Amino acid sequence: MKKLLKTTLSVLAGLAISFNVLAAAAVTLDSANTDIRDQKSLQNGAKLFMNYCSGCHSIAFMRYNRIGKDLNISDADVEKNLMFSGDKIGETITSSMSKTGAEKWFGTTPPDLSLVSRSKGVDWIYTYLHGFYKDESRPFGVNNKILVNASMPDVLWELKQNKSAEDFDQDVRDITNFLDYVGEPAKLVRVDLGYKVLAFLFVLFILSYLLKKEYWKDVKYGKWRAKD
Ligand code: HEC
Numbered sequence: 001m002k003k004l005l006k007t008t009l010s011v012l013a014g015l016a017i018s019f020n021v022l023a024a025a026a027v028t029l030d031s032a033n034t035d036i037r038d039q040k041s042l043q044n045g046a047k048l049f050m051n052y053c054s055g056c057h058s059i060a061f062m063r064y065n066r067i068g069k070d071l072n073i074s075d076a077d078v079e080k081n082l083m084f085s086g087d088k089i090g091e092t093i094t095s096s097m098s099k100t101g102a103e104k105w106f107g108t109t110p111p112d113l114s115l116v117s118r119s120k121g122v123d124w125i126y127t128y129l130h131g132f133y134k135d136e137s138r139p140f141g142v143n144n145k146i147l148v149n150a151s152m153p154d155v156l157w158e159l160k161q162n163k164s165a166e167d168f169d170q171d172v173r174d175i176t177n178f179l180d181y182v183g184e185p186a187k188l189v190r191v192d193l194g195y196k197v198l199a200f201l202f203v204l205f206i207l208s209y210l211l212k213k214e215y216w217k218d219v220k221y222g223k224w225r226a227k228d
Contacts (some may be wrong), residue, residue, distance in 0.1 A: 031127035034177040045178025061114035117183035
């Protein structure tokens with residue numbers, strides 16, 4: 001019995017230590033506060049993404065015309081505002097950057113971002129885009145708080161300089177929101193449907209409750225009540 005107690009205690013102590021180590025290594029992420037139902041935010045995010053990110057990053061699981069359809073942007077506007085590389089509107093969104101060039105310039109190929117919101121989560125992306133700081137020892141003069149020694153330059157620095165802090169936050173949130181949508185386009189339908197189902201269940205609950213009251217009225221006070 002004593003032995004069992006000892007082993008249990010040492011296992012618990014070991015767990016406590018490893019949790020501590022993990023907690024120390026983790027950085028706290030800022031909350032992205034994105035809202036997938038905010039179409040304006042998604043439209044702005046799409047525009048910013050195509051302007052500031054698509055030169056390096058592909059989102060190869062997504063097509064231009066699907067964005068148009070899902071976000072209510074006409075084909076003409078998609079072609080005017082979201083397409084720069086001479087692609088056709090039905091094509092997937094690949095990056096024009098060559099692989100060997102990218103490796104030469106950045107040391108690594110910029111990853112495809114189709115599923116980054118699924119693998120890293122929106123809070124991570126939001127914090128990452130906010131997380132660049134000056135570091136002269138790095139090739140682009142910047143480092144990143146949560147992706148240490150990231151080989152991506154701080155591509156939004158100009159936007160940050162020309163905007164108020166709130167507007168810049170909103171832009172970063174919109175890009176993050178857009179990547180969330182790209183990671184799971186069905187979320188647009190799923191979340192919307194979820195609210196409707198909940199509303200329906202709420203109404204059903206009230207009706208069921210009233211019905212139950214009606215039935216039990218007879219059982220409690222009516223002719224069905226057992227004589228005592
Ligand atoms: C000049 C090229 C370039 C541009 C423009 C660029 N990136 Fe990157 N990005 C990179 C490179 C290179 C990496 C790989 C960094 C590493 O692993 O060190 C990267 C990494 C990332 C990652 C991390 C992916 C992962 O799974 O680790 C995210 C998220 C990201 N970029 C988002 C963006 C967004 C959003 C934009 C537009 C605002 C953008 N990037 C613009 C080059 C670029």
